[in-house]
Amino acid sequence: MRLHTRLVHAPACGDPFRAAATPVYQTATFALDGDTLAAPYDYSRSGNPTRATLEAQLAALEGGERAFAFASGLAALTAVLRLVPTGGEVVADDDLYGGTYRLLSHLAPRQGVRTRYTDACDLAAVARACAGRPRLILVESLTNPHLRAPDIAGLARVAHAHGAWLCVDNSARTPLRCRPLEHGADLVVHSATKYLGGHGDVTAGIVVTREPALAELIGGVQNGEGAVLAPFETFLLLRGLQTLAVRLRQQERSARAVASLLACRPEVERVFYPRTEDGAFAPGGGAVVSFTTGCLARTRRFLAALRLLSCAVSFGSVRSSACLPGAMSHASVPEGVRRRRGFAEDLVRLSIGIEDAADILDDLRQALAASATGSSSGVEAQPACARIGAGRHDAARSSHDPERRV
Numbered sequence: 092m093r094l095h096t097r098l099v100h101a102p103a104c105g106d107p108f109r110a111a112a113t114p115v116y117q118t119a120t121f122a123l124d125g126d127t128l129a130a131p132y133d134y135s136r137s138g139n140p141t142r143a144t145l146e147a148q149l150a151a152l153e154g155g156e157r158a159f160a161f162a163s164g165l166a167a168l169t170a171v172l173r174l175v176p177t178g179g180e181v182v183a184d185d186d187l188y189g190g191t192y193r194l195l196s197h198l199a200p201r202q203g204v205r206t207r208y209t210d211a212c213d214l215a216a217v218a219r220a221c222a223g224r225p226r227l228i229l230v231e232s233l234t235n236p237h238l239r240a241p242d243i244a245g246l247a248r249v250a251h252a253h254g255a256w257l258c259v260d261n262s263a264r265t266p267l268r269c270r271p272l273e274h275g276a277d278l279v280v281h282s283a284t285k286y287l288g289g290h291g292d293v294t295a296g297i298v299v300t301r302e303p304a305l306a307e308l309i310g311g312v313q314n315g316e317g318a319v320l321a322p323f324e325t326f327l328l329l330r331g332l333q334t335l336a337v338r339l340r341q342q343e344r345s346a347r348a349v350a351s352l353l354a355c356r357p358e359v360e361r362v363f364y365p366r367t368e369d370g371a372f373a374p375g376g377g378a379v380v381s382f383t384t385g386c387l388a389r390t391r392r393f394l395a396a397l398r399l400l401s402c403a404v405s406f407g408s409v410r411s412s413a414c415l416p417g418a419m420s421h422a423s424v425p426e427g428v429r430r431r432r433g434f435a436e437d438l439v440r441l442s443i444g445i446e447d448a449a450d451i452l453d454d455l456r457q458a459l460a461a462s463a464t465g466s467s468s469g470v471e472a473q474p475a476c477a478r479i480g481a482g483r484h485d486a487a488r489s490s491h492d493p494e495r496r497v
């Protein structure tokens with residue numbers, strides 16, 4: 092079966108009535124024949140037919156052997172970090188989701204696991220960071236808000252040469268655009284809260300692997316720590332997955348139109364969206380578009396002026412939204428990393444949904460125009476807005492531009 096078909100047809104879950112939609116087995120426990128634990132299911136933390144159906148579907152979509160569904164993306168990442176023993180080291184990209192930084196920088200050290208941050212797009216730098224013999228290299232297949240895409244096959248070679256596993260957080264690309272296991276990654280993680288669920292109504296996380304030994308370990312953590320995805324949340328995810336291909340296609344089409352609009356607006360300084368070799372905005376580049384205005388006050392006026400887009404964290408939903416990563420989704424990124432990355436405080440991250448593209452573009456146009464007038468707080472806005480227009484030629488950047496991402 093091809094991927095688009097697999098999305099619609101979840102594996103059969105053994106329901107005796109052959110229900111078309113996967114039933115919600117909303118039960119904590121299962122009756123057993125006597126005192127044996129040999130039944131397929133005994134207790135829902137250890138296994139549940141609804142969850143097993145989703146896990147089998149995601150394993151197939153990512154080209155893995157086994158998948159495990161967790162209560163959130165961070166619970167899934169936590170399970171992966173449990174593979175690193177006390178005293179072990181992680182090498183991580185320095186352009187990660189803010190919550191992942193918080194996990195690596197504040198919580199993992201309490202278990203004796205330290206992280207060295209590096210630029211995952213620079214394989215030589217990653218190899219140097221591996222001097223400490225890390226057990227795990229952790230990257231995102233497409234970072235946000237900066238939309239950088241590391242070379243997964245190259246990273247897998249570096250990881251394996253140093254005896255480490257490569258884990259790729261594939262939340263921002265989905266298995267339709269990138270299958271890291273096929274490029275040598277050992278583990279794939281998803282915040283299924285994003286595109287896989289796709290409707291902004293469920294928090295969920297996934298780990299996929301094709302190595303039986305790793306599956307055994309992750310399964311042990313899932314059952315032993317118990318941060319499993321509940322049956323109803325699993326059902327929502329199974330339902331959301333069915334439309335992933337059509338949602339993503341529509342979202343990407345509109346996101347590209349948004350990137351093109353932003354690139355020629357005078358209120359915008361710089362646009363971040365994946366690009367092709369010749370510098371054009373890439374088809375299949377995802378639904379996240381980021382941009383700077385050169386001025387935090389201008390950015391705040393833009394966010395306040397939006398009518399259709401809500402000001403909200405997260406991405407990948409059918410509803411468009413906008414956020415200020417420096418203060419919202421990436422507030423946990425350490426100061427040093429922000430400086431090194433050039434993380435602009437005025438950076439806006441848009442997540443484009445499936446509304447009519449013309450309505451999205453209209454809303455952005457009016458909010459950009461409102462951001463320039465500074466009617467609410469004109470005084471603070473004046474000096475910092477001197478850089479307006481610096482990004483006007485962004486779309487025409489040459490292919491040698493180091494800022495070109497994909």
Ligand SMILES: *Cc1c(COP(=O)(O)O)cnc(C)c1O
Nearest residue numbers: 163164165188260262282284295
């Ligand atoms: C949102 C997100 C996470 C965390 O997932 P939750 O479901 O919010 O716990 C991890 N990685 C990336 C790339 C994310 O965008």
